[in-house]
Amino acid sequence: MKKINGTIASPKGFYADGFHSGLKRKRKDIGWIYSEFPASAAGVFTTNAVQAAPIQVTKSALASDSLQAIIVNSGNANACTGKNGVLHAQEMQQMAAEKLGLSANSVAVASTGIIGQELPMNKIKKGIFGLEKTAGVPSYFHEAILTTDTRTKEIVVEAEINGAIVTMAGVAKGSGMIHPNMATMLAFITTDAAVEKELLQQTLKMITDKTFNQITVDGDTSTNDMVLVLANGASGGAVIQKDDSGYQVLIDMLSQVMEELAKMIAQDGEGATKLIEVKVAHAKDQLTARMIAKKIVGSSLVKTAMFGADPNWGRIICAIGYANPSIDPDKVDISIGSLPVLLNSQPQVFEEMKMREILVQDKIVITVDLHEGTAVGLAWGCDLTYKYVEINALYHT
Amino acid sequence: MKKINGTIASPKGFYADGFHSGLKRKRKDIGWIYSEFPASAAGVFTTNAVQAAPIQVTKSALASDSLQAIIVNSGNANACTGKNGVLHAQEMQQMAAEKLGLSANSVAVASTGIIGQELPMNKIKKGIFGLEKTAGVPSYFHEAILTTDTRTKEIVVEAEINGAIVTMAGVAKGSGMIHPNMATMLAFITTDAAVEKELLQQTLKMITDKTFNQITVDGDTSTNDMVLVLANGASGGAVIQKDDSGYQVLIDMLSQVMEELAKMIAQDGEGATKLIEVKVAHAKDQLTARMIAKKIVGSSLVKTAMFGADPNWGRIICAIGYANPSIDPDKVDISIGSLPVLLNSQPQVFEEMKMREILVQDKIVITVDLHEGTAVGLAWGCDLTYKYVEINALYHT
Numbered sequence: 001m002k003k004i005n006g007t008i009a010s011p012k013g014f015y016a017d018g019f020h021s022g023l024k025r026k027r028k029d030i031g032w033i034y035s036e037f038p039a040s041a042a043g044v045f046t047t048n049a050v051q052a053a054p055i056q057v058t059k060s061a062l063a064s065d066s067l068q069a070i071i072v073n074s075g076n077a078n079a080c081t082g083k084n085g086v087l088h089a090q091e092m093q094q095m096a097a098e099k100l101g102l103s104a105n106s107v108a109v110a111s112t113g114i115i116g117q118e119l120p121m122n123k124i125k126k127g128i129f130g131l132e133k134t135a136g137v138p139s140y141f142h143e144a145i146l147t148t149d150t151r152t153k154e155i156v157v158e159a160e161i162n163g164a165i166v167t168m169a170g171v172a173k174g175s176g177m178i179h180p181n182m183a184t185m186l187a188f189i190t191t192d193a194a195v196e197k198e199l200l201q202q203t204l205k206m207i208t209d210k211t212f213n214q215i216t217v218d219g220d221t222s223t224n225d226m227v228l229v230l231a232n233g234a235s236g237g238a239v240i241q242k243d244d245s246g247y248q249v250l251i252d253m254l255s256q257v258m259e260e261l262a263k264m265i266a267q268d269g270e271g272a273t274k275l276i277e278v279k280v281a282h283a284k285d286q287l288t289a290r291m292i293a294k295k296i297v298g299s300s301l302v303k304t305a306m307f308g309a310d311p312n313w314g315r316i317i318c319a320i321g322y323a324n325p326s327i328d329p330d331k332v333d334i335s336i337g338s339l340p341v342l343l344n345s346q347p348q349v350f351e352e353m354k355m356r357e358i359l360v361q362d363k364i365v366i367t368v369d370l371h372e373g374t375a376v377g378l379a380w381g382c383d384l385t386y387k388y389v390e391i392n393a394l395y396h397t
Numbered sequence: 398m399k400k401i402n403g404t405i406a407s408p409k410g411f412y413a414d415g416f417h418s419g420l421k422r423k424r425k426d427i428g429w430i431y432s433e434f435p436a437s438a439a440g441v442f443t444t445n446a447v448q449a450a451p452i453q454v455t456k457s458a459l460a461s462d463s464l465q466a467i468i469v470n471s472g473n474a475n476a477c478t479g480k481n482g483v484l485h486a487q488e489m490q491q492m493a494a495e496k497l498g499l500s501a502n503s504v505a506v507a508s509t510g511i512i513g514q515e516l517p518m519n520k521i522k523k524g525i526f527g528l529e530k531t532a533g534v535p536s537y538f539h540e541a542i543l544t545t546d547t548r549t550k551e552i553v554v555e556a557e558i559n560g561a562i563v564t565m566a567g568v569a570k571g572s573g574m575i576h577p578n579m580a581t582m583l584a585f586i587t588t589d590a591a592v593e594k595e596l597l598q599q600t601l602k603m604i605t606d607k608t609f610n611q612i613t614v615d616g617d618t619s620t621n622d623m624v625l626v627l628a629n630g631a632s633g634g635a636v637i638q639k640d641d642s643g644y645q646v647l648i649d650m651l652s653q654v655m656e657e658l659a660k661m662i663a664q665d666g667e668g669a670t671k672l673i674e675v676k677v678a679h680a681k682d683q684l685t686a687r688m689i690a691k692k693i694v695g696s697s698l699v700k701t702a703m704f705g706a707d708p709n710w711g712r713i714i715c716a717i718g719y720a721n722p723s724i725d726p727d728k729v730d731i732s733i734g735s736l737p738v739l740l741n742s743q744p745q746v747f748e749e750m751k752m753r754e755i756l757v758q759d760k761i762v763i764t765v766d767l768h769e770g771t772a773v774g775l776a777w778g779c780d781l782t783y784k785y786v787e788i789n790a791l792y793h794t
Contacts, residue, residue, distance in 0.1 A: 047719070047722055048715065048719045048722065049717070049718040049723065050714055050715060050717065050718030050726040051718075051726070080711065080714060080742060080744070082727075082742065082743060115711035115714075115715070116711050116744045222715060223718060300789070304786055304789035304790040305789065307786065307790045308790030308791055310790070313513070314476075314477065314511075317447055317477060318445065318447060318512070318620055320447065321446040321447030321620060322444070322446075324446060325444055325445065325446045326446065327446050328446075329446050329447040330479075342477075345479065346479060347477070347513045384786060384790075388701075389704065389781060389782060389786060392697070392698055392701035392705070393707070393781075394705055
């Protein structure tokens with residue numbers, strides 16, 4: 001497998017475009033992905049009880065055989081908008097379907113932006129009218145889905161599966177309820193691999209649990225979170241089966257795409273200056289390992305310590321302790337970067353200058369060893385800064 | 398029941414004092430509470446797997462019949478200090494017991510302060526030596542338990558139970574892992590009511606769940622949290638039984654003392670400028686109501702909105718949705734102060750000037766109605782400010 005330059009439309013048979021429709025002041029705010037061929041599709045969605053209208057519409061589209069397009073707008077989340085919200089999401093789906101010559105049910109819909117305001121359908125209409133089916137600029141799609149993200153987030157990988165070169169591309173937008181009343185993490189993945197819907201859904205769910213579900217910016221699960229994968233089979237290889245050796249390659253590709261997008265989202269969290277990666281090793285089981293990793297990276301006290309470049313292991317062991325009351329608190333190792341700060345729960349002396357060098361980097365790795373089993377868990381987050389408070393306190397609805 | 402002025406030593410038969418031993422630079426850092434008579438005692442402790450040495454020592458003291466004293470130091474948490482930590486906590490208990498003429502097992506021990514540093518026992522010894530048994534200044538105790546709290550926290554109430562005037566006093570120190578590596582919420586309650594240990598423990602647990610367990614500053618559960626109640630029976634009334642009418646009075650007294658201390662802690666959270674109270678009404682059950690209230694008040698996005706005086710109901714309904722995925726998202730009411738912002742999940746127009754007046758107060762009440770049942774839940778917290786980030790990022794271990 002190798003990483004290549006490209007866009008969400010790099011896999012064979014995919015096209016994408018983005019356009020400015022006026023939902024946002026200046027930047028692109030509507031985009032689509034289109035597949036020449038019907039694609040197996042899989043999705044995971046927010047667990048929030050309050051689900052935006054597009055989530056409901058896309059879930060029912062996913063229940064059909066295959067998908068062939070995704071229409072996305074930013075600037076308005078179409079969340080908490082009642083029955084009109086659902087009608088609007090359906091209308092958006094219908095308009096895109098007509099322009100692409102598809103049935104409505106083969107189009108997924110996603111929205112991100114302000115909560116509680118109705119979608120201005122005239123702008124949406126204008127936007128869809130402006131999109132190009134096969135002559136679009138795919139990287140415009142990467143821009144069109146952003147809200148307060150400071151940069152686009154994309155990755156493309158390539159590998160051989162079942163005798164064909166398979167390409168997979170992923171694009172995402174920022175995590176957390178990033179902006180006041182702005183919702184959400186969105187990620188879209190395209191591939192020309194041939195894989196059936198059920199296996200794709202299983203695989204997506206499995207990898208989501210160790211990638212997107214392991215990032216946190218501020219602990220707030222939004223109303224619009226959505227990850228969609230479209231696999232259109234255009235690479236020409238045989239359909240991938242669960243017991244093929246090629247299935248492991250597909251897992252590896254999807255894992256890399258999703259993990260890298262997850263890290264990009266964490267690193268670009270609101271106000272963030274640093275990516276924090278936490279690795280918990282030798283836990284009793286994977287769930288425990290992941291939970292502890294996520295609690296550490298989600299702790300406001302750990303996050304502020306990392307912002308302040310302070311090797312504050314007291315806050316780390318405290319987070320371990322409340323993440324899982326059943327761990328043995330007397331045999332915990334903690335390292336920051338390569339420097340052990342706690343061994344067998346005993347404080348270690350470390351070189352201050354070396355620690356300082358580690359803590360001023362833009363990526364900090366915290367490693368925890370529980371000495372209780374064989375499971376490993378990873379999680380990613382960012383530091384908590386003045387800028388976070390500023391972004392979220394100064395904005396007025 | 399009425400509130401009166403007083404100290405932790407206002408209930409009959411109690412004495413208290415505080416002293417500067419050098420654990421903190423200038424302020425008082427060691428104190429005790431002493432009861433002339435053996436007192437029924439009850440305690441609740443942190444659920445963190447990493448428990449400080451004094452927690453372990455106090456739990457075993459509580460297993461004995463009664464307690465007669467509590468010795469507390471601030472400035473050092475005696476947490477993550479291994480076997481020496483336990484020996485030190487026991488030594489502290491022993492020294493206080495000797496000076497008070499008690500058996501070691503009738504003395505509880507509590508510590509709060511830096512994690513991972515051994516207790517300087519010479520200072521502890523000097524401190525205990527300096528405390529006065531019956532001629533102390535009780536309000537010095539209130540000061541001696543503080544770490545980064547900006548003010549002391551105390552309340553005294555009085556009521557008639559079983560024919561006697563019963564007094565109850567409570568004193569607490571700040572919540573959350575307030576200071577870098579500083580742990581903890583501590584609360585001590587004294588009363589001259591006569592009540593047996595088991596009933597006192599049950600009652601304490603029940604009221605803790607709706608008071609101290611419903612406050613959050615930064616979501617970090619420390620290694621040293623402890624609430625202790627001592628009831629010495631000196632009021633002279635008959636022993637309170639569960640089916641006495643007087644038991645309800647005891648519950649009311651303890652509820653008021655604990656709820657007010659809880660609010661004082663939330664209001665004095667690190668960097669806080671405002672107390673936020675969230676009330677969830679008409680939930681299916683109490684646990685749901687409390688959980689939702691606590692998630693709202695714990696949301697970084699709600700906390701920053703309150704700091705910025707922004708009536709951001711989108712963040713509130715989002716927190717409701719992730720707190721409990723089974724609520725009906727289409728019939729939620731939300732009010733900020735007296736102004737409805739959402740009715741039946743539909744946004745409401747409100748007077749901006751009136752809203753502004755509500756949001757610049759130092760206490761903000763958010764009310765949620767779920768229209769699903771009869772249960773009510775309350776939670777308290779504070780806003781998230783630049784000062785919070787400063788306190789926790791600028792400190793260096």
